[in-house]
Amino acid sequence: MKTSKALPPIAKIIGYTLEDEMRQKSFVIMFGICAMGVFLIRGCYGGNYVVNGQTLDAGTVVRALSKVSFHIIATGVMIVAALLSMQLFRRDRNEGMLSFVLSKPIARWQYVTGKIVGIWLLSALFMFILHGIVCLITSVNLKVFMPEYLVASLVCSLNLLFVVIAVLFLSLLMPDSVAFLFVLGVGIVGFVADGIVAASQSQMAQAMMQQSGAGSESNLTWWKVVYQLWPKLLGVQRMASSLTESESSRGFGSLYPLINISIYCVIIGVLLFKRFSTEDII
Amino acid sequence: MIQLKNVTKRYDSLTAVDEVSFSVERGECFALLGPNGAGKTTIVKMLLDFTPPTSGSLSLNGIPSSDARCRASIGYLAENHHIPLSLSGWRYLLRCAELLEINRSDAMDQCRSIVELIGMQGREHAKVGTYSKGMIQRFGLGAALMGDPKLLILDEPTSGLDPIGIREIRQLLESLKGQGMTIFLNSHLLSEVEKICDTAAIINRGKLLVKDAISALVKDGDTLEELFVRVVTG
Numbered sequence: 312m313k314t315s316k317a318l319p320p321i322a323k324i325i326g327y328t329l330e331d332e333m334r335q336k337s338f339v340i341m342f343g344i345c346a347m348g349v350f351l352i353r354g355c356y357g358g359n360y361v362v363n364g365q366t367l368d369a370g371t372v373v374r375a376l377s378k379v380s381f382h383i384i385a386t387g388v389m390i391v392a393a394l395l396s397m398q399l400f401r402r403d404r405n406e407g408m409l410s411f412v413l414s415k416p417i418a419r420w421q422y423v424t425g426k427i428v429g430i431w432l433l434s435a436l437f438m439f440i441l442h443g444i445v446c447l448i449t450s451v452n453l454k455v456f457m458p459e460y461l462v463a464s465l466v467c468s469l470n471l472l473f474v475v476i477a478v479l480f481l482s483l484l485m486p487d488s489v490a491f492l493f494v495l496g497v498g499i500v501g502f503v504a505d506g507i508v509a510a511s512q513s514q515m516a517q518a519m520m521q522q523s524g525a526g527s528e529s530n531l532t533w534w535k536v537v538y539q540l541w542p543k544l545l546g547v548q549r550m551a552s553s554l555t556e557s558e559s560s561r562g563f564g565s566l567y568p569l570i571n572i573s574i575y576c577v578i579i580g581v582l583l584f585k586r587f588s589t590e591d592i593i
Numbered sequence: 594m595i596q597l598k599n600v601t602k603r604y605d606s607l608t609a610v611d612e613v614s615f616s617v618e619r620g621e622c623f624a625l626l627g628p629n630g631a632g633k634t635t636i637v638k639m640l641l642d643f644t645p646p647t648s649g650s651l652s653l654n655g656i657p658s659s660d661a662r663c664r665a666s667i668g669y670l671a672e673n674h675h676i677p678l679s680l681s682g683w684r685y686l687l688r689c690a691e692l693l694e695i696n697r698s699d700a701m702d703q704c705r706s707i708v709e710l711i712g713m714q715g716r717e718h719a720k721v722g723t724y725s726k727g728m729i730q731r732f733g734l735g736a737a738l739m740g741d742p743k744l745l746i747l748d749e750p751t752s753g754l755d756p757i758g759i760r761e762i763r764q765l766l767e768s769l770k771g772q773g774m775t776i777f778l779n780s781h782l783l784s785e786v787e788k789i790c791d792t793a794a795i796i797n798r799g800k801l802l803v804k805d806a807i808s809a810l811v812k813d814g815d816t817l818e819e820l821f822v823r824v825v826t827g
Binding site for chain 2: 412589
């Protein structure tokens with residue numbers, strides 16, 4: 312009933328968030344450095360790569376480099392999104408925008424939604440532009456346009472939503488820098504755990520585990536549960552990057568990271584709205 | 594216009610506002626007085642739903658203060674008002690108009706007349722970072738006047754202003770009062786309150802001590818300041 316009236320204030324808050332963030336010198340500098348860094352990758356595409364005495368063909372090199380770039384950009388922008396989110400509420404409070412907006416007929420949920428969507432859009436656009444540059448370089452080198460690379464970037468933006476919501480929520484409970492480090496820690500643990508699991512699935516690791524016996528089976532099961540429930544940030548990135556490859560069969564397993572992160576977004580989002588609704592506005 | 598019924602606000606063991614009840618009628622110019630830490634700003638924060646009351650109820654125009662709709666007809670100026678340094682005063686006023694859903698052409702007209710009213714012509718497009726505290730306060734007051742509010746809640750509106758600025762604000766408030774606007778004023782400048790307001794309430798340590806018409810409170814040969822000291826010190 313209120314949807315048509317509720318949307319314009321949210322759109323305005325989104326607009327103000329984008330405007331205020333883009334006015335920050337630190338954002339402009341950060342974006343400039345990242346874009347320049349991505350452009351510099353261009354030089355790597357022209358090199359000759361020799362593996363086991365065999366020179367790799369240009370197509371393989373370009374694909375491998377674009378995949379590596381994809382993951383680096385996706386991970387880097389997650390850190391940027393966390394940095395943008397960590398001081399969002401504090402800055403609005405200190406600059407008087409929080410009391411200014413909430414003294415108007417704007418509900419708190421509209422303000423929070425506007426802030427989340429604003430920062431998410433900004434960081435997703437940031438990532439999309441960087442991925443777009445890589446896509447352009449790849450397309451020029453392979454002489455084939457790869458729209459799936461950009462679709463993969465959009466899928467990866469789910470990770471950014473998780474980071475934004477998590478940092479915003481934690482910044483209401485603890486100092487901003489601790490909230491940032493906490494979410495960074497969650498990401499690092501997830502990435503390391505995914506790396507360990509990937510390594511443990513290698514033939515050598517399987518053989519070593521068989522030799523050592525299955526004595527700690529219960530322990531392993533407990534860790535497996537924790538591992539499965541941990542935010543699957545790398546899983547989403549992998550799933551997104553697989554869109555750029557010619558893999559046809561994707562079952563529930565490959566969708567699990569998306570479901571995992573979506574559930575986290577909903578749960579932390581609800582907690583954020585509940586926490587902010589009782590927050591004292593200064 | 595404003596109604597508080599048995600409002601209490603506790604922060605852990607501290608009772609900031611203790612069973613306060615009073616009402617402010619439409620068109621009234623009301624001053625809430627009290628020493629620092631008396632609970633004045635807490636009452637303002639509860640009126641704007643910036644903090645919920647522990648018990649009791651607050652309503653504006655019959656609508657509970659927790660309902661965002663009741664803030665459509667309120668203009669608010671915070672104590673120690675701030676504006677983002679990267680904005681201009683003009684952009685700040687425009688944002689205010691946008692949030693009040695005033696259409697673009699009306700918003701531009703209102704911004705122009707408010708800039709003139711607060712005496713900031715020629716400086717409205719400069720960045721807020723270049724403004725003095727008094728100028729920021731004027732733009733804050735301007736934003737509070739946007740959209741022709743029915744109720745003006747001003748928390749220390751003359752803070753940071755020089756004597757000429759204080760006089761101008763007083764004249765502006767008198768003119769708004771003449772137009773029938775309801776004004777809720779938190780101020781330490783008792784001489785100004787005495788000149789502008791019709792009624793006043795004095796609170797101390799969260800308790801309402803007196804509330805009456807200023808003419809009834811201040812007897813012949815007395816001043817509001819003397820009354821205030823007498824009531825607060827017991």
